[in-house]
Amino acid sequence: MLDQFLEFTKCNVIVVDWSKGSNGTYARTSLDNVHILGCSLGAHTAGFVGHALGGKIGRITGLDPARPGFTDPKVDRLNSTNAAFVDVIHSDVPTEGKGLQAGFGINLNVGHIDFWPNDGVGAPDCIVECMKTEFAMQLNNSYTNTDKEKNLLACMSCSHGMAANYYVDSINPDNPKGRAHQNGTSIVGPMYAIIGKKAIDSKSDKDLTKGKSYYLTTKANSPYFYTEN
Numbered sequence: 001m002l003d004q005f006l007e008f009t010k011c012n013v014i015v016v017d018w019s020k021g022s023n024g025t026y027a028r029t030s031l032d033n034v035h036i037l038g039c040s041l042g043a044h045t046a047g048f049v050g051h052a053l054g055g056k057i058g059r060i061t062g063l064d065p066a067r068p069g070f071t072d073p074k075v076d077r078l079n080s081t082n083a084a085f086v087d088v089i090h091s092d093v094p095t096e097g098k099g100l101q102a103g104f105g106i107n108l109n110v111g112h113i114d115f116w117p118n119d120g121v122g123a124p125d126c127i128v129e130c131m132k133t134e135f136a137m138q139l140n141n142s143y144t145n146t147d148k149e150k151n152l153l154a155c156m157s158c159s160h161g162m163a164a165n166y167y168v169d170s171i172n173p174d175n176p177k178g179r180a181h182q183n184g185t186s187i188v189g190p191m192y193a194i195i196g197k198k199a200i201d202s203k204s205d206k207d208l209t210k211g212k213s214y215y216l217t218t219k220a221n222s223p224y225f226y227t228e229n
Contacts, residue, residue, distance in 0.1 A: 031056040032084065039063040039164050040104065043078050043088070044070060050082030059200060062088040064105035064163035071106065079110050080210055086111035087199040089167065092160040093120035104160040109213060112206035115180050115195045117166060117218050126158040169224050170196020178225035180214035188212065195225075 005013050034057045038046035043062035050057045060083040070077040080086045088111035094103030107120065169175050178195035189208030194201060195216060202209055218224040 030058075032058045035059040035061070036083075037061040037063060037167065038065075038078075040066045040160060044076075047078030047082040047086075048076065050086075051076070055081050055083060057083040059083055059085045059087070059203075060111075061167065061199070062086065062111060063167060064089060064091045064160055065110060067093070067104060067106040071108070077106070077110065080112045080206075085200060085203045085206060086113075087202070088114045089163040089195060090114060090116050090120040091118075091123070091163040091166070092157070104157060105163070109211050111210075113193055113199060113202050113209040113212070113214060115178075115193070115199070115214050115216070117162070117178075117180075117195070117216055117224075119215065121159060123159050123162045123220065126162070165222065166218065166224055167196045169222050170194075170198065172223075175223040176225040176227045178216055178218070180216040182212055183215055 043065035093107035
């Protein structure tokens with residue numbers, strides 16, 4: 001079925017391996033226990049699912065929600081009403097003076113808590129470093145023009161994908177926790193919050209953290225978080 005859809009239909013196909021879950025008695029779970037993670041357009045898609053389910057999903061994590069087409073407040077997009085708790089990591093927002101950015105990520109607070117690693121520039125100058133490698137490979141003439149286009153696109157979106165990398169890093173309990181903080185003199189709500197998996201610890205303060213920005217500085221490579229930020 002998968003091959004036929006891809007061969008004859010212009011579409012995206014999502015396949016779920018249900019082999020283990022299909023054995024034995026089917027177990028039901030509450031929507032409170034459901035956690036959906038979505039990157040870029042997938043973040044907004046997660047929001048649409050949450051909206052369709054009346055905001056009863058336990059948690060949605062938006063990983064650099066897409067900006068193009070979603071900046072108008074009248075447009076449906078991921079927001080804090082889509083789940084009991086919505087946390088967002090921004091890593092590729094349009095910036096000036098902080099490196100070359102594609103700006104694929106939305107530059108608005110849209111969750112109960114929004115994290116801005118490196119001020120929303122997930123990997124400072126990662127496009128420049130990626131392009132250096134790309135040009136070096138092109139000098140070898142070792143791949144086709146199609147390969148070049150794919151690699152250039154990957155370079156342009158490198159910071160966009162960093163939000164997912166940060167979350168992945170937060171899953172390993174042996175890695176340092178990414179402690180983010182509010183800036184400014186008029187702090188409302190908790191001063192600190194943990195980015196990634198442990199962001200759920202801020203759920204009890206979600207009414208205070210909503211609309212607030214939490215910042216932290218990361219390392220260039222994994223593990224990305226410092227012991228203290």
